[in-house]
Amino acid sequence: MTTELSADALSGLLEQARKDYQDLAGRGLSLNLTRGKPAPEQLDLSADLLSLPAGRHTAADGTDVRNYGGLQGLLEIREIFADVLQVPVGQLLAAGNSSLELMHDCLVHALLSVLPGAESRWVDQERIAFLCPVPGYDRHFALCERFGIEMIPVPMTAEGPDMAVVERLVAEDPAVKGIWCVPKYSNPDGVCYSDATVARLAAMSAAAPDFRIFWDNAYAAHHLTDEPAEIADLLAACAEAGNPDRAFVFGSTSKITAAGAGVAFFGSSPANVQWLLGNNAKRSIGPDKVNQLRHAMFLRDADGVRAHMERQRALLQPKFEMVARILETELGGTGLARWTDPKGGYFVTLEVPDGCAKEVVRRAAQAGIVLTPAGATHPYGDDPRDATIRIAPSYPGLAELEQAIEGLAVCVRLVGYEQQAA
Incomplete structure (x- = not known):
């Protein structure tokens, strides 16, 4: 990555970088790029949710949404997101506000109850492992750590996880029970899984009969260009390959409407859906159907989701374009950095x-710019190369974001040239 420099040229660049950093540290900045949260302006797009359901308390099928029951969730909200998430309506559950909560529950239920096709509970087995494409999502890794599930890193490629590695590990090791996947605009690289990758995930041999793909389709509708990416239908591919129970599909409206008050979804085979419903019946008498109704009224249909996400894109796209422009201006040609140019997602x-x-990251924090900890993109917080930094441009305003990315570039130049001079 680095560019060869003469001693005099390096000395001059390092001296300038130190001056730039002193100036940066003297500005008294207080900027935060740690998490991919929607900005207030994005949340304002869903302000009408707060006035819904406007006295209405009956779903389309006559259900009184104020009362108990309805573990599968309202039909009308499931009909809207069946298309978005590529899950048949009858195999889709609508739950509370957090897809992460659903992933947590699926892990807990798999540990404590027998999955369809399994020989025993996971907790009764000597060793449980998950494949973790890297760089990846830190909250996935945190769930594995929480439950003592071993994490095995798998390199990401431009088409998704390195399938040669995945196929070998899944076929050879019965302790490998799952793989984490963010298939569309992945966190944090923005990679979209190719059709070939989806087909291989669906059809590959698995030593564990209860192997599951945790398909976290968090950014299914989160496009940053006018050419939305499309990915293959994993559930259909698994069924066609003779592995109908292999996929757990997750999604939510968290970055579509109100992040703290959205609707989360789970989709899978009929057997898996009944497994989850049966286990969930022990922990809940039903989800917040009032919130599901207000979302169905607000979004109306799949086209309504797409129109709403176009308004989201109008707010987000300039931020991502600014990040790319500043990085190119400040770091292009230095040999000190490479960065992704995502077509969707949040990072x-x-x-x-x-x-x-x-x-x-340390120098940036000293200058008042807080970033996601280095290593968060890898299991156990350990990036073996110590090279990956995740940038979350969504929350700050444009002026703050500009300051933060320019300051980050200063820190990259300073640390990079210091390393070369050492």
Whole structure:
């Protein structure tokens, strides 16, 4: 990645980087790029939710949404998101506000009750492992750590996880029970899984009869261009390959409407759906159907979701374009960085020279720019190369974002040139 420099040229660049950093540290900044939260302006797009359901308390099928029951969720909200998430309506559950909560529950239920096709509970087995494409989503890794599930890193490619590695590990090791996947505009690289990757995931041999793909389709509708990416239908591919129970599909409206008061979804085979419903019946008498009704009224249909997400894109796209423009201006041609240009999702991945990511994050924090901890994109917080930094551009305003990315570039130059001079 680095560019060869003469001693004099390097000395001059390092001196300028130190001056730039002193100036940056003297500004008294207080900026935060740690998490991919919607900005207040994005949340304002869903303000009408707060006035719904406007006295109405009956769903389309006559259900009184104020009362108990309805574990599968309201039909009208499931009909809207069946198309978005590529799950047949009858195999889709609508739940509370958090898809992460559904993933948590699926892990707990798999540990404590027998999955369809399983020989025993996971908790009764000597070792449980998950494949973790890297860089990946830190909250997936945190769930595995919470339950003592071993994490095995798998390299990401431009088409998804390295399928040669995945196929070998899944076929050879019966302790490998699952793989985490963010298939569309993945967190944090923005990769979209190719049709070939989806087909191989669906058809590959698995030593564990209860192997599951945790298909976290968090950014199914979160496009940043006027050419939305499309991915293959995993559930259909699994069924066609003779592995109908292999996929757990997750999604939510968290970054579509109100992040703290959305609707989460689970989709899978009929057997898996009945398994989850049976277990959930022990912990809940039903989801918040009032909130599901207000979402159905507000979004109306799948086309309504797409129109709403176009309004979201109008707010987000300029931020991502600004990040790309500043990184190119400040770091292009230096050999000190590479970065992704995502077509959707919520993150940009910045790759710095090996051994520099933690120091860049530390220097940025000292200057008042807080980033996601280096290593968060890898299991156990350990990036072996110490090279990956996740940028979350969504929450700050444009002026704050500009300051933050320019300041981050200063830190990259400083740390990179210091390393070369050492």
